[in-house]
Amino acid sequence: MSRGNERFVAGEPQHPRQDVERRTEIAEAQEPHAALFGCSDSRLAAEIIFDKGLGDLFVVRNAGQIISDSVIGSLEYAVAVLHVPLIVVLGHDECGAVRAAIDAQQPDAVPLPPHIAQLIEPIAPAVRRVLARDPDPHPDILEVGREHLRDTVAELLERSELIGAAIAMSTLAVVGANYRLLEGRVIPDVILGSVET
Template identity: 70%
Template sequence: MSERPTPARVWAEMKRGNARFVAGEPRHPRQDVERRTELAAAQKPRAALFGCSDSRLAAEIIFDKGLGDLFVVRNAGQVISDSVVGSLEYAVAVLDVSLIVVLAHDACGAVGAAIDSTRPDAPVLPPLIWRQIAPIVPAARSLLAAGATEGVSPDALDPMEVGRVHLRNTVAELLRASEMISEAVAEGRVAVVGANYRLEEGTAVPEIIVGPAADAD
């Protein structure tokens, strides 16, 4: 039985895969018939990834991974919900992953919609769309409040900065919502990395690291 990889080792592998993707030299590992057959009975991913549903955020491509490498959960704007937390708890408790990556990105439509919703004349959104973006709105409002003395308006907000605040809020909310994951992080068994994906460059840039992944090479 192989030794369980540390969170730092798994994050280092993720970074190397992303570097290959950025350089245009992906290996496309573990995507053959043999791998498919090997996984038919069971899966043993090393990491879980919770990201935005944006079509440009294909996790296995960005990190040059293959079948069975990542346990992926996605929704618009990477918004925490009971189903997201339950899925990530399953990844930790049952699949024994060492790392959770929360992946945001620039030019996010959900972030843009959240910013637009803070305008006094904002149109009413369909209820389910509003429910999806509502958890992002506090990030926009916090930046508006911080710049209130300077008269900052929604038009002046930087979507990338709103996205970064929302990413940090998402990581904090995940740890708040899941005692199981928080305990795993405290024990050093799991780390959580919040990263922002830059669409044009292809790089996944860490914004916040919680747990023992910070020392990864």
């Protein structure tokens, strides 16, 4: 996946496997090379930033890449049924969910609609840890995002025995990475298992 991202960063994408032949080839079954769990931000189009084609990635997304039962079930399906060797958990800078979690910790915070408040609640521990290290009332969104990414990877392994076992058996690697919106680069932060990119 790193080679595809390098092509995207350089402005030289190949747009592989995006034709009628590929569509026909995969109509009966899928064999993705990796699963990607990322933020639903419109600027994080996985197949584009990794220069992949139809059927290459099994993609699961929600705002702020928040672990849930449906996310775990989807990723376990990718591992147990589709036999992907890699899960990428992808956060990014300037994340609206992370910004909302930071703003919600302010003393004068306006209450959020209930479903949004519930969605961003898992990001609050990352905000509190960053605030504990630096009492600036407006913590660095990048630092909070990195903390939240690490929490997300840890929670995925904690809640999914199947994924943890696959890493232990060396049939799966999990990479937590951050995407830089301006330059288009994906930067690994957490690597569990052996990764072939």
